[in-house]
Amino acid sequence: MKDIQSLRDHRRINIKKVGVKDISYPITVLDRANKVQKTVARVNMYVNLPHQFKGTHMSRFIEILNHFHGAINLRSLQLILHETKAKLQAEAAHMEIEFPFFLKKKSPTANKTGLAEYLCKMHGSLGVVDDLTLEVAVPISPPAPVQTSSGLPESLGHWGVATICLRFRHFIWMEELIEMVEDVTCHGLQWSASSPKPPDYTLSVEKIAKDLAVKLSGHPDINWCSITVENLSQGFSTFATIEWPEEAVNFNPNSVH
Amino acid sequence: MKDIQSLRDHRRINIKKVGVKDISYPITVLDRANKVQKTVARVNMYVNLPHQFKGTHMSRFIEILNHFHGAINLRSLQLILHETKAKLQAEAAHMEIEFPFFLKKKSPTANKTGLAEYLCKMHGSLGVVDDLTLEVAVPISPPAPVQTSSGLPESLGHWGVATICLRFRHFIWMEELIEMVEDVTCHGLQWSASSPKPPDYTLSVEKIAKDLAVKLSGHPDINWCSITVENLSQGFSTFATIEWPEEAVNFNPNSVH
Amino acid sequence: MKDIQSLRDHRRINIKKVGVKDISYPITVLDRANKVQKTVARVNMYVNLPHQFKGTHMSRFIEILNHFHGAINLRSLQLILHETKAKLQAEAAHMEIEFPFFLKKKSPTANKTGLAEYLCKMHGSLGVVDDLTLEVAVPISPPAPVQTSSGLPESLGHWGVATICLRFRHFIWMEELIEMVEDVTCHGLQWSASSPKPPDYTLSVEKIAKDLAVKLSGHPDINWCSITVENLSQGFSTFATIEWPEEAVNFNPNSVH
């Protein structure tokens, strides 16, 4: 029989987490070429409270955000988590930041510079488990495997997306991560015009995920990595996910989504 | 030094999961009053593959969905998972279904019947861990704690949402679950007009989450439950989450008291 | 000086339109193969009021919707508009309905049947101007202009979308309209395998829009038509729009030639 007594009594029901979600906020992030870049983020902040804790001042989350709003980066994220944990007397503090990151890119065919957009996420936790993950979604626009003189577009277009989520030993520039991914998803699929026939490749999500795993597993500063490759060219998504080291899977509460 | 050998070799990089996402699909779900209800779902299906498995036929997911499309409910979900696991020779199969569910509702003040919408999710897994969760999001529109003759609207409006996710021992109607939630979020906050003054309540996400936990913890068929109450009335969200039994989350039998 | 009198006086400020928007509602639409199809719509209803009108009962829009909810089609849309205009004592009544419409489709290569989704809209007005437009968005997935033995996918994927909006003389099945569009966007771009080289086409939004205009302008029941072709394969959209007869837009009989 269920121990109704222990549940029906308000004093024994414990709040697992409290916080704020979906706050739109202008932030400044690090940019290798320009030092900083201003963008607009969606922010979530929440805490785990000790048992029997009486109430939380939700407004404190916003106060802390306002206090730091000049700069959100991997370093200030730690400071924000410390301040959140202290000011809310929490067991653990968490912060999630999602923002578009823009990079100047040269078009491979024309001698033109455009602006490419990458959706990034940072997720930090301080307390029961200290953790920091960095995520970036890199569009996949593979080159067409035929001569463009045939009238086919130069690229197969916005075919899909590779989402890389990682934990690192030392700081990694977002730009470096994006370059590594594009090295595989763009140049790695390139077809040599001098080759007598189109390459015998299939644009398989599993194959591209494996190629990315081979590439990224060589980086000395990556501790843990999850790679999801999606093909969005069918009106829905087909996807493949690789994670390593595989043992780490069980300790990652965020791996499901 | 990193064991490059084991990672740089394609043969040792294992796909963790593959599947399809964001498929829009018309489905038929169970409806207590009308036997069935037709609605439109967003479907995800994916599998975990045994190591060294050579490729997946993504089209099989769609074939299986087409095979069953006449009816998606808690029973057929099991059959779909079995068929997916078998046809894709998978270690484990997963399915997520999200759909709007409509119920006729009487307006509390006027003698009128309207249609209320509830966003529902089913998530089933078969294989390494067999699991089934049911989720429903119930809008919270608390009554205004003052006489409506003052010109205040009868309700404080779409103040927030309570999202209930649960595992159950025996079948529970979605309608029954919704009624239990609304019993707390609507009638439980009601203010007696004969009372000399407005009730001394605060619309606190923590308080409502605890009230819901007290209510739902009394249901004999609920095995596990997570309750998140969100206040959406500020342009962003403030929220509180309760989960029980806590052991199922923390794996720590001493954490409750 | 501004004529403050005429504007600062509440009695002379006239509400242009009032109504309800973004109502999620289950509806039944006509289906050529199965007589009817159940789906879920997003509904807007609004009216123009005579000057000096004192207040609107917003709840009446919902009552009228509930009254008809068993069936929303081109015929009942007229009845709903009449009832709305009468019950709200309006000068004009308007209704917009947007819904996913599903059709069984055979895959061109495999001998399999899938389900394709098309986003449809109906827009009706009754009063000052009587009007009815029908809109359907048809995904464009052109076949790849090379042999599939090269490993290229059979189709260039979800390259873009053609949105057709029209006024008609006599009833046209949504299915017929979709077939006409796909005849151009799919078969019309087909490359004959016996041809010695890939066709010299470019996937131009302007070219496809013109091809669709040629095709649809031959239909005797279409009174007016707007065609927008979008290329979504670049992460953003490039588009071209054609409308005819042009006079209906420009009111300039000399503008065509």
Add this chain to the structure above:
Amino acid sequence: MKDIQSLRDHRRINIKKVGVKDISYPITVLDRANKVQKTVARVNMYVNLPHQFKGTHMSRFIEILNHFHGAINLRSLQLILHETKAKLQAEAAHMEIEFPFFLKKKSPTANKTGLAEYLCKMHGSLGVVDDLTLEVAVPISPPAPVQTSSGLPESLGHWGVATICLRFRHFIWMEELIEMVEDVTCHGLQWSASSPKPPDYTLSVEKIAKDLAVKLSGHPDINWCSITVENLSQGFSTFATIEWPEEAVNFNPNSVH
């Protein structure tokens, strides 16, 4: 009978407009307190072409955007339209920019400063009709018309939104426009605590729209204005729209959406 000849002939089918849509782009806008503010916009650019025009270079839109990207404001918008019209040899050029605009705001009750977000749009046309409209969406969070000691929240929350679209004679700061709106939607609904009973107001979309019309019609620099007030507190939207001067309605091609 239909003049099939004139339509079936490709040479006589004229593209009405071509362009690019949904480009995500970092921009800098004017800010009264800080001179400039960096934010992220969604941009649409399109042109009307002269008849018989042979093709458009879509990449030129992006080139022009890149050329100006340091600053998008009411002045540079005119320059962008001129350059677009010239470089694309167009009859008319159009640009739409949508972006979140952030303002520091003091909380009325606590002595704290937060950041409020307003969604803004600029729409410029140059050519057949020269036009420029400015739009801002201001959230409506009316104060609760009872003593907060009763436990009721200080505000009724994010009850709705007022969307103001206008044409002006002289430059108007976005901040000034927002202040005028909030003067009505916030302070104008304030209830004096010394008053013996709650005010006899109803939160009617029509009433608030009229109050805003009275307020804004007094501004000497507003040429034309459309006001839509939405109540979002019910899970869907009820709305009322006022436009003045009323005669101008017929000349506004954008008034429908």
